[in-house]
Amino acid sequence: MKTLNFHNIGEDDGHFYILASCECDYQSGDQSIPSRLALYFSPTEGFSRFSVQCWSLKGExxxxxxxxxxxxxxxxxxxxxxxxxxxxxxxxxxxxxNRCIDFHSSSHEISYHQARKELCAALYGLRVKAWSQKNMIINPLIQPPPGGYIVADAFSATQENAEFMQAAIDAEER
Structure with a gap:
């Protein structure tokens, strides 16, 4: 597999630094392509702080x-x-x-290491719980109701959806 680059420069000079990755298969029509999913951090103003990109093992x-x-x-x-x-x-x-070395600036390096620390804190608890459930054969106490969980229609004209939309608009304005 082609090694994923630590630092990529995207459109409009956005800087992206890889934090984590995982193996996956990308589905293209009826074809399954062995790939790697990468979680990136960007300290560049105007860009999402985190993004995900899927790369084939050939680097596409x-x-x-x-x-x-x-x-x-x-x-x-x-x-x-x-x-x-x-x-x-x-x-x-x-x-x-040890491969996190190609930073555009010292401020990028500082913010990358902060984001990495935040990601580690988020993953630690989840990983411990998932491992414990699997290896100690602990079934979750909460199970879906008969028929499974139902996905709510996010586009129906309900008071709840209006409240969700308003919260998203308010968050954008901050």
Whole structure:
């Protein structure tokens, strides 16, 4: 596999630094392509703090997901990719710390290490719980109701959806 670059410069001179990655298969029509999903941090103003990109083992980019606008926390990025692409948070592996050396500036290095620390704190508890459940054969106390959990219609004209939308608008204005 081609090694993922630690530091990438995107459009409009946005700087992206890899924090973690995990193996995956990218689905292209009826083809399954062995790939690697990468979680990036960007300290560049005007860019999402976290984003995800999928790379084939040959280094071809298959997918890019801008991080969530509703939160600058790593948990939000992990939750989004879990819901959108079924990638559980506990599968991510940190990019080797000894290879985190190509920073654009000292301020980027400081903010990267802060984001890495936040990601570690978020992943630690999830990983311990997932490992414990699997290895100690602990079934969750909460189970879906008969028929499973139902996804709410996010586009129906309900008071709840209006409240969600207003909160998202207010967050954008901050």
């Amino acid at each position: 980019s298959h997918m890019y997901c801008r991080g969530p606008d509703y939160s600058p926390c790593p948990e939000a990025a992990l939750l989004d990719i879990w819901v959108q692409e079924s990638v559980p948070a506990y599968v991510w592996r940190l990019y080797p710390k």
